[in-house]
Amino acid sequence: MSFLSDSTTCQNRPTPNFLVVGGGGSRESNEIALEKNLLYFQRTLRTFGYNPAEAIVFFANGNDGGATIRYIDRLGQQHFKSPEIPHLRGGATGENLDRWFGEMASTASRRPLFFYFTGHGLPQSLILWGHESFTVADLSRQLDRLPRETPVVLMMAQCYSGSFADFIYQGGDRARPLSPQTRCGFFATVASRPSVGCTPLIDEADYRDYSSSFFAGLSGVTRTGQSVPSADYNGDGRVSYAEAHGFAKVDEQTMDWPISTSEAWLQNRATEADRDRIFGGAIATLLSTARPEQEYVVNSIVSQFNFDRQASLVENLSTLPESEVSDRVQAAYLMRLQMELVNIGMEAKLRAAGDAGAIATLDRLLNCESGSWQ
CATH class of the missing domain: 1.10.10 (Arc Repressor Mutant, subunit A)
Known part of the structure; x- marks a missing residue:
């Protein structure tokens, strides 16, 4: 099975490689908000005219049919259900990530990579399905397999996500020089703090988290379909990642301290x-x-x-x-x-x-x- 998507264009733009990874380490920590975050991401792609099928999505246990998503209904009762994410390619595992990066390396693609993670984390590490750890150093090694000319943007919303700002360095090590590959990222909070947003509640109107605000700023549309004021603060006719990040700092009413790589x-x-x-x-x-x-x-x-x-x-x-x-x-x-x-x-x-x-x-x-x- 290949995880590669076809190279297409959208309004005369080369389609970035969208890599989306989400979910908890087990069904007890696999809250429904994480699934809904991926569905909002796919709606955001459509807002920009991109085909959501082009995004490579790995989530929790993937397509094995297991009821692993935890949610609490409006009566306060806990339930579990199977993932219902269109175009889901498989589980959020190190094996799937390794295979995808290997396939990308074999094509020598120089298309930009946008990597979105919504899930749980520890300092210097993501938590994949089965409580598998995927560290800053692991990410750096995988990116090193791609051509140096491939620019990479991260957007991460997990606890301690700011620790992944070190992926700009060789080996993910701040003591080493910058990677020759262009890398930058945006994170819900600094390296030393937890973040918010992993809720089992089902009403998206109540969701308050960094990724919700970031993608609302980027697209001009909230996760509930409402328009927001434009984040095109420099008036150049487009909303940059940095502008969406600025929008989120004001819009997100939580305890998070958002930060970017340059910051x-x-x-x-x-x-x-x-x-x-x-x-x-x-x-x-x-x-x-x-x-x-x-x-x-x-x-x-x-x-x-x-x-x-x-x-x-x-x-x-x-x-x-x-x-x-x-x-x-x-x-x-x-x-x-x-x-x-x-x-x-x-x-x-x-x-x-x-x-x-x-x-x-x-x-x-x-x-x-x-x-x-x-």
Whole structure:
């Protein structure tokens, strides 16, 4: 059995290779929201004019007919059912992933790869069916089988997903140089934290998670079919991955701290002195070097808390009533603001320093993150 899809075009665009992996490690952790996330992804493909059959989908136990998806009905009763995902190619196993990457390597395809994972994770690892571990290093080794000219974009929503930002390095090891292959990604939260969204409840109108917001921003359509304001913040006629990521930072009302590869790279370079300087400067001054999607995030959260843009973050926080940050969602929005200000401030510092190598690395990541399905 081959997992390869035919190379097609959509509105004169080469179809990316869409690789979609989801589900829990066992039926007890295989919540119905994970199945519904894949169905929403397929609807999003159709929104862009892509054929969902072109996406390679591996989910949980695959097509063996087992009732492995856990859900709770509106009466509060727990049930299990079989996967009902169109065009499902098989189970979410290391064997299937190895076979798919091997087939891709044999074709020497240079088509872009978009890899979406929705499931569970541990630091530096995805959890596949049967509680099989698939690490950052495993992913890096599989990607190394593809041509260097194949650009790769990850979108991951599992707990500790930010640890996969290290896949940009050779062997997935931050101590080694960048991979020669163009790689970037977007993650529900930072490497040290769990994320939200794996629910057995069936009403999608109540779902609040990073991937729901990311794909709503990217496509302009929520998982329940509602239109959202355009995330084309730079007005170039398309929504980039980075813009969808910015949309999600504001739209997602959860405790998550979303992060991208370029942001993780910048955050890792920030010292305590850098953070003190950034948090002590006027927000409006920092915004003078921000990209449009960054400006949107900062202005949205600043407005949410009625902060003064002419004052610093430190000054604004000193006057913030404790009642306004009484829950984890509000606290998460404040952390997203801090992270965004660090992203902006560290990029400005790096460019002012004139380090050609560091600037080239950042620009490479930003160019990858500015890609789009349009």
